[in-house]
Amino acid sequence: MNTTTETLEPIRLATPAAPPAALPNWIKAAARGFMTHVLPPLVIIGLLLVIWELLGSRPGAALPPPSKVVQDTWELIVSPFYDNGGNDVGLAWQMLASLKRVAYGYTLAVIAGVSLGVLVGQSTWALRGLDPLFQVLRTVPPLAWLPISLAGFRDGHPSAIFVIFITAIWPIIINTSIGIRNIPDDYRNVARVIRLNGVEYFGKIMLPAAAPFIFSGLRIGVGLSWLAIVAAEMLIGGVGIGFFIWDAWNSSRISDIILALFCVGIVGFLLDRIVAFIGHLVTRGTAAS
Template sequence: MHPTHTLEPIRLAPAGRSPMALALLQALRGVAARVLPPLIVIGVLALIWHVLGSRPGAALPGPLKVIEDTWELIVDPFYNNGGNDVGMGWQLLASLQRVAYGYSLAVIAGVSLGVLVGQSTWALRGLDPLFQVLRTVPPLAWLPISLAGFRDGHPSAIFVIFITSIWPIIINTSVGIRNIPEDYRNVARVIRLNGLEYFGKIMLPAAAPYIFSGLRIGVGLSWLAIIAAEMLIGGVGIGFFIWDAWNSSRISDIILALVYVGLVGFTLDRLVALVGHRITRGTSAS
């Protein structure tokens, strides 16, 4: 008997198009498939906003009015007139600095406690109920306690970020550690890895997808917490800028700030997702 062969159709490049041109066209189609849907949705929402904001007696300004009112803030985000009178860029950088401090501390403490709870049954039984209770406390409920303890707004805001973002990191890390396949542990015993080698070569790579899922949730909570905390502690920061704009009835400034807050939050999430994708070689959720 003769072997059976599957006949594949021969695909020829259309006349007048080189393989490079076809590859470029395919890449452009891929970009369009990703970019066009959100642009269309944003355009439709902006049109609806414009129609609603243009009505007589509308409570909120339309997009064109917002751009007109905040044009100076848009074109010069880094002006500095002293004190709290600084541009939107400085406000965002001040908030990001607080987030960097608080979130970094949460990552270190959260991963460490997550490994402890994931490895030790005694730690799980003793600490997990406490974690489950504390994680339900709203971020702003921690602010009076932190102000009483630190007696200063800056470390208090950092503490609120830390205590808000640490819980998903702890919980996801512990779940990842507990879900390490038993075969991995057996291999570690066979080749006699010490504690540090087991941690670096087995534990962290196996639990990395869970850890980075917790890190993404944590960075989002960090950004939410700092905006809320800055509304109360004052000083330079995008949260205080929003609250000050409300007190001065600058609604357009608030809308512009909210756009920036959303874009920065999206960027932070994407950065953590990108790092997780690289480290886990695509096994983490993105």
């Protein structure tokens, strides 16, 4: 009797596929940031450009479409630093000339505005005496100061700086004084208990506590400064983005005007973001301490 020996093969179970590697956290965070903060404005801007292109391409349209603007201003875009002498300079030099005036006027406004805001916020007598004057002067339009400044300085450059100064100073004064008046009484009592002198109280109590209000005024002030310089340069002439826009209008270069307005908006946005970023660092450091 023959017996057959059968070899039994072990049963192999299918190994499940390994799950895909998880994306690093920084990639996930970058994707969320793109979807939340970058994609929505890109979509809106794209839609607006498409609408503008369609409307500007119609026969008899008053404004050129974006494609025409880029075509007409291509030399200005690719050569922003050219200098042919006089007022014939590139957009970068025009912007830098305006930013230089803004830097001078805004710095003076910050120094004077914070100082006067502290005075008005600390002194009831100063508040009653100066606040009505501030409320009246701050309603005067920026360009209304230009003839007075030209009569006083007899030169366009300091006159433009004065217009920036007088435009930016009011929100700085008002917001600083509000911040000083809103300092909690507990802070003042602690300063008395530990016997802080005037300088120590100013640096350790007053400015840190009022910093959020001060930087709110500084942000408003820098925006008004940029608005004022563009308008003032249209009248005083010389190198500057305001005069560039006015000169382009007189020469019927509508595409140049549109490009300049775009650059003005970008620079104004960056100025606001810079002041906001500095304010964020200062106020966060105050809170942490």
